[in-house]
Amino acid sequence: MFGKGLIKGLEITWGWLFRKKVTVEYPDKKIVMSPRYHGRFELDQDKCIACGLCANACPNKVIQLEKTKLGKKQILLKYVMRIEYCLFCGYCVEACNKDALKFSSVIDMNQYFRDKVRLTLVDRPAPTPEEIAAAEAEEAAKAAAAQAAAAKAKAKGEEG
Amino acid sequence: MKTQTYTLNLGPQHPSTHGVFQIVLELDGETVVKATPVPGYLHRGIEKLAEARTYAQVIPYTDRMDYMAGMLMNWGYVAAVEKLMGIEVPERAEYIRVIVGELSRIASHLIATGAYAGDIGGLTGFIYTFRDREDILDMLEMISGSRMTFSYFRIGGVAEDFPAEFFPAVKKFIEKFPSCCDEYDGLITGNEIFQVRTKKVGVITPEAAINYSLSGPVLRGSGINYDMRKARPYSVYDRFDFEVPLGCNGDCFDRYRIRILEMRQSLRIVEQALEQLPEGPIMAKVPKVLKPPAGDAYAEIESSKGLFGAYVVSDGSPKPYRVHFRRPSFINLGYLGKLCEGWKIADVIAILGSIDIVLGEVDC
């Protein structure tokens, strides 16, 4: 009979009318993203050693970092991601073996203006000469202490 | 009365062309006299970009070709590099690839099916297939962190193992999906208006299909039994029991119908692969910096649209010297001009939809 298929289709759509909704009202209700979700980036400043592995892994040169020496340590001055070029491939996060760079589950990164898209994760002033001196002094003191301790241990060893 | 043909630009800004694709139609009344496809609006130069990236860094770009089935695009490329370097992929990784690949194929066919219903004028079907595609995207998001551009494959394996929450989700999906296919059949396939619009429309003869190098559901719709997974099994496809659905008339309806049948078969493959999933590593031992020996390699896989091939030439440096992709949508499109001749404008939409192109792949 012609029209049987049409009626079958109507049966299906009408059947769904009385079932539970499968959509959510977006801005009021949000779906939880899975733990691995590639959302906005997060950087743990204290863990980052400014090695630049993440920037090297990136196919699109998204990550720009500036670093400086503080004593013997490298510290980050600036960590800017040009998100407009980002592919969200996750290579940078994979490359970071200090677990400093991570994805969060933040999905709304859209902006009205292009220059606002840029994601600045770290932006701090360069250390002042005093700070550098302090760090160097601290390191020197530490080294001296270590040396003294080693000498002491050696002396002890010779005694015993 | 003197009449003359006139020219109509269909696209590039037209929802029925499935992206930025243009067909210049020469019309006699409503009948197409000549159809000239104009691809190229979405050309991003991925092949050229690849030359300035390391071998691993090319993978995210392959996602952007057929973004309906990103996993399969990844696969074609990594298979070529692995062939070039002679890397043996661990078994578990192969199974994971098959599972995510087949899920991707289902997701892609769901779009093809739903969008086709929309093209013919039944937008309701579109919503039903999208509902179920979301489930697949959710699962792939659990695995790879992205919903469409996964970048999940690595040269020598895959990026991460399945998370624990994936298994119950996929089990639930396997249970419910056959009834969803029944729903599409009831809602779209069985609909008389849909059948009248698609049956005996845009017939591709088997000879033409072969001569024009068509592949995928477009080829099998004409009754030619050629599926890479069966004809030349790659990866671990020889270990699964599945059928290759074939059409008999080579018309739009057959091409559409085959996709639903293929989804059911893909589900069978996923089910079997999950059962057989072995333990073990998911990455082969590969050096940090990949420097394949000078030479070239070509690898092919069966993507959702047809044969997807990647040709990689190495000069021994960490960056590929040349990469070329054989994109099935682009090659299937080669026959479109001839196929549309003599049909009405509305049929052009039906024919184009049945070929199932994705412009990211056509233009690359």
Ligand code: SF4
């Ligand atoms: S996600 Fe990919 S493209 Fe984006 S910054 Fe990281 S490596 Fe670069």
Ligand code: SF4
């Ligand atoms: S985020 Fe990680 S990889 Fe990048 S510079 Fe910091 S420590 Fe290195």
